[in-house]
Amino acid sequence: MTKKSFIPIPPPAELPDPETIDVAGIVAAYLAGRIDIICVVGPTASGKTRYAVALAREIDALMPDGRRCEILSADSRQVYRDMTIGTGKDLCEYEDIPYHLIDIVEPGVVYNIWEYQRDFAAAYRDVRSRGAVPILCGGSGLYVETATCAYEFGKGAPRAEGLPEKPYYIGTLVSREERRARIDRRLDERLEEGMVDEIRALLERGVSADSLIHYDLEYKFVTQYVLGEISYDYMKERLRIAIHQFAKRQMTWFRGMERSGITIHWTLPD
RNA sequence: GGUGCGUUGGCCGAGUGGCUAGGCAUUGGUCUGCAAAACCAAGUACAGUGGUUCGAUUCCGCUACGCACCU
Numbered sequence: 001m002t003k004k005s006f007i008p009i010p011p012p013a014e015l016p017d018p019e020t021i022d023v024a025g026i027v028a029a030y031l032a033g034r035i036d037i038i039c040v041v042g043p044t045a046s047g048k049t050r051y052a053v054a055l056a057r058e059i060d061a062l063m064p065d066g067r068r069c070e071i072l073s074a075d076s077r078q079v080y081r082d083m084t085i086g087t088g089k090d091l092c093e094y095e096d097i098p099y100h101l102i103d104i105v106e107p108g109v110v111y112n113i114w115e116y117q118r119d120f121a122a123a124y125r126d127v128r129s130r131g132a133v134p135i136l137c138g139g140s141g142l143y144v145e146t147a148t149c150a151y152e153f154g155k156g157a158p159r160a161e162g163l164p165e166k167p168y169y170i171g172t173l174v175s176r177e178e179r180r181a182r183i184d185r186r187l188d189e190r191l192e193e194g195m196v197d198e199i200r201a202l203l204e205r206g207v208s209a210d211s212l213i214h215y216d217l218e219y220k221f222v223t224q225y226v227l228g229e230i231s232y233d234y235m236k237e238r239l240r241i242a243i244h245q246f247a248k249r250q251m252t253w254f255r256g257m258e259r260s261g262i263t264i265h266w267t268l269p270d
Numbered sequence: 271g272g273u274g275c276g277u278u279g280g281c282c283g284a285g286u287g288g289c290u291a292g293g294c295a296u297u298g299g300u301c302u303g304c305a306a307a308a309c310c311a312a313g314u315a316c317a318g319u320g321g322u323u324c325g326a327u328u329c330c331g332c333u334a335c336g337c338a339c340c341u
Binding site: 044075076077087110111112113114115116117139140141142143145146149151152153154157176214215216217218219220241242243244245246248249250252253255256 | 294295296297298299300301302303304305306307
């Protein structure tokens with residue numbers, strides 16, 4: 001008996017109990033200044049956008065002075081124009097609810113968290129200055145923290161001014177099984193909606209294959225398929241797996257946020 | 271019915287009489303200027319059953335299952 005693991009096997013992560021979100025309470029807290037932004041987080045395909053829009057409507061109905069909600073995106077890939085189906089923007093779900101930080105840079109360029117913090121700060125100030133209620137919605141955990149956790153970047157860059165200080169986090173809760181099923185279903189839907197054509201058009205327009213491959217997931221695997229490097233079936237299978245793995249990492253990030261002391265109110269979407 | 275070959279962890283796949291490849295998937299985690307990134311960690315498998323042996327996943331027998339061929 002010489003080799004023995006000293007690290008105990010971690011128990012399977014228990015799913016938190018879903019909460020019922022007290023929207024009236026959130027509105028009261030917002031009006032009293034105890035909350036300055038509502039953040040909807042969750043893994044890919046968990047229904048964040050739909051939930052955020054529904055929440056916006058509920059809050060709108062409860063606001064006494066006619067103030068309206070606006071949604072700020074925290075998604076590292078939805079910032080790119082013309083990368084719509086592959087990034088799952090679901091723009092039609094917003095209907096009349098204004099949204100920000102989507103379609104703000106050209107595909108092919110490199111965007112980063114520092115720029116996101118700067119752009120978020122500007123959008124946030126803009127929303128507040130018009131008296132609207134900001135709802136941050138997105139699955140890029142680092143971006144969410146950059147917007148709401150007072151990140152300071154080194155290299156002489158000053159932190160953006162006027163970031164929110166009292167966020168209220170809501171998570172869209174789905175079991176691992178449900179999460180995978182939703183991802184698979186949504187992948188099929190987006191392929192039918194023309195995801196391959198969207199990426200083919202980007203390539204034909206001159207966006208480099210390397211930059212698309214760098215964006216990973218949909219853009220990586222579909223680009224490789226369009227270039228004839230992999231078969232359709234292989235593309236789809238590897239993409240499915242890669243999205244599952246990505247969703248797992250997202251959940252790891254959110255659990256890490258909770259471990260660091262942040263409270264996320266997990267609730268059932270739909 | 272007969273003969274031969276095969277049976278390795280969720281899957282693929284090496285290999286050995288003792289030190290128990292590897293890949294994929296899965297799960298847990300790290301995370302402050304590309305984050306849909308990059309990276310770390312975990313699980314101890316050899317069909318079943320007798321035997322040979324100090325010791326068998328590895329050798330022998332039988333059983334089961336699979337494949338091929340024969341009558």
